[in-house]
Amino acid sequence: MIETIYGPMDERLLQKGKRTGGFDNANETTEWVEYWIEGVLIHRSATVKLKKPVFIFGETQNIK
Numbered sequence: 001m002i003e004t005i006y007g008p009m010d011e012r013l014l015q016k017g018k019r020t021g022g023f024d025n026a027n028e029t030t031e032w033v034e035y036w037i038e039g040v041l042i043h044r045s046a047t048v049k050l051k052k053p054v055f056i057f058g059e060t061q062n063i064k
Contacts, residue, residue, distance in 0.1 A: 002014060002035060002043055004035065004042040004043045005040075005042050005043070006042060009042075014037070014042075014043075017035050017036035018033065018034070018035055018036075019033070019034045019035075020033050020034075026051065026052075027050065027051055027052055028048055028049060028050050028051060029049045029051070030046060030047070030048045030049075031047050032044065032045065032046040032047075033045055
């Protein structure tokens with residue numbers, strides 16, 4: 001089941017409007033999938049995998 005703007009739908013019914021893509025560089029690998037029905041984007045999800053550790057410089061502050 002895929003969660004869409006119209007509620008959960010069976011993925012088999014959405015295969016015709018399925019589009020995938022992604023890119024890969026030295027810092028990350030990104031992949032996405034979209035489902036379209038009659039020109040309307042009804043679902044988009046993405047996965048980003050970082051290849052290098054993330055370093056944060058400075059102090060962490062609590063924001064209230």
